[in-house]
Amino acid sequence: MSKDDESRLMAVELAKRLLVDAIWKTASIEVDGISFRDTQEIFEGRAPANMAVDDIIVVNNIKRAWMFLLENVDQPVNWQYMSEYNRILGEGLIRDAGKLRTNDVRIGGTDWIPELPTMESSHDGISSLMKIESPEDRAHDGEPCAHQRRRRSVLHKPIPETRIHNQAIALLRVER
Template sequence: MRDTAIEMAKRLLIDSIWKSANLEGLGTTFPKTEAIIANAPTTTKTEEVLFVINMKRAWQFLLDNIEYKNCIALLREYDKIVGELLFSYAGEIRTIPVQIGGTSWEPEIPQTGVIIECVNKIEQIEDIELKALKYFCYIARTQMFIDGNKRVAQLMANKVLIENNIGIFQIPIDKLEEFKGLLISFYESGEDGAIIEFMSEFCIRRIR
């Protein structure tokens, strides 16, 4: 039953990675993203190359392990893959404070037990699309890793949508600034209603 969503994810892989790169402020173009994935010559920054290669590997891992249960171990593996050669302690739960650009709000130091409880709680949500978006919000705001949290959040939202044959999660380039504003508001308030409504309308590419 998952073939359609999986094929959609594969077909739009370059597009998804390109949009993820722009969310991180890298400004990578679609042609450059395509060239990096194809291992073709292109003029770009090392950071952009590593970002694209790592996201490609993370997507491959996601699709190859779509049957794997949704848990903290999976989140850690996603972060380990996306962070290879890009930042220290990739895949390790954060133990030091972090700051987020665009806001003075700082997330608490995450606790493994609390993360496990929250993941289990999200898993109980019956509405699949809501579950995917709640995963995105929780992972992004908790900042459980030193870096790569939004990447992991996108991957997890995609896994939930794909394993239930709904479609894929992407943040449209033309909605990026609006999304970032909503994300900062969510970070500061903890209220996810507005950003979930936005993502439900603009960020889920449904197969039907």
């Protein structure tokens, strides 16, 4: 086994061990007041008392998205990959989850309205992002995610939570 393969395997194993913590940190951006204990309960298949169904769905979708990342760490990042990732995140919450955004979105705290993406601009953005050699630099340079409420916006940078997932992709994709 090569050193790169060993590093990749170690990164995947570490990510799996830290999965509940990563899910909780990601979910805390979406679900006001969620605790680590609530996240652990949902991760184990139980619904915390007095938690909204949509909040439970958010946490489960984030869990499923992390599992997708871990199971597909060696797959190329392309439109199909990102579409499926975003479909998982938005399932049961967002109409047309995983599809290209066709309506305007607003970003809280600003008057800026991102341009509507095109298939061409999305492919170009993913391609340019994947040309960045360093996985760490790639994780900080862009967020190739289709619109999913506050979580996602096609090749759009102001949403810090998406960096968590990009860092997971980048760090697990140790140089081949």
